[in-house]
Amino acid sequence: MxxxxxxxxxxxxxxxxxxxEPTTFRLLGREWDLLPGVYAPQLTQSAALYAEWLPYPVHGSFCEVGSGCGYLAVTAALRGCASVTALDVSAAAADNTRMNAVRHGVEDRVRVAHGDMFAPLSGDDRFDLIFWNSNFVEAPAGEREGAELERAFFDPGYGAHEAYLRDAPRHLQPGGRLLLGFTDLGSEEHLDELAVRHGWTAGTVRAARCGTADGHIEYRLVEFRRAG
Incomplete structure (x- = not known):
């Protein structure tokens, strides 16, 4: 690790x-609801970066894996996506996403489902863009598998990353795009290995180095394209 x-x-x-306790925070010029136990995007610099970097498919379909409080799924709807699907393994996060969709008047375009990775989807669900701001901190298999909140940070054995790369193709429209939020604190070597295993090539399309108390973190928007 x-x-x-x-x-x-x-x-x-x-x-x-x-x-x-339930609270509110301000991000991207808007107010958002936050429930306890849900990933808090206002505590990281990456949230605003990914919101600005994503190439939202205007008039198209967007799927977010790991929606958390829903700020990004709601932003996608506000930026012109005709339909948005927000998935999260945490029931509290799914509820929180629904709250923010209602708060910002896009509940008619944001479908929320509770489940692990793509499990809540049917075989007919296809999207123009799929994105996941991943739990990039690699942990040995069997560790950090307890509380739901820990799963927002740690991915034992990179099992979630493998599931994302393995299962995403069945939910992409022809020509659809698969993107991932990642950092230089994650295991780029392991990610590349998984990409190759499942027929992808990975490339960073946007990056920014942000200062922290002990140095810096480089946030990356990674795109996967089918190899060959």
Missing amino acids: NGRASQAAGILLDRHREIV
Whole structure:
């Protein structure tokens, strides 16, 4: 395990555990609801970056894996996506996404489902763009598999990353795009290995280095394209 990554994630996880009551926060010029136990995007610099970097398919379909409080799924609807599907393994996060869809008047375009990765989808669900801001901190298999909130930060054995790359093709429209939020604290080597295993090539399309208390983090928007 990357010691710096684990330490950074542990500090952020502790800050999340301090949120014990429903609250609101401001991000992207809007107010958002946040429930306890749900990933808090206002605590990281990546949230605004991905919201601005994503190539939203205007008049098309967008799927977010790991929607958290729903700020990005709602933003996709507000930016012109005709239909948005928001998925999260956490029931609290799914409820939180619904709350923010209602708050911003896009509940008619944002479908929310609770389940692991693509499990809630049917075989007919296809999207122009799929995105996941991943839990990039690699942990040994069998560790960090407890609380739902920890799953927002740690991916034991990169099992979730493998599931994303393995199962996404069946839910992409022809010509659809598959993107991932990642950082230099994650295991690029393991990610590339999984991409090759499942017939993808990975490339960074946007990146930004942001200062932190102990140095910097480089946030990356990675796109996967079919090999060959």
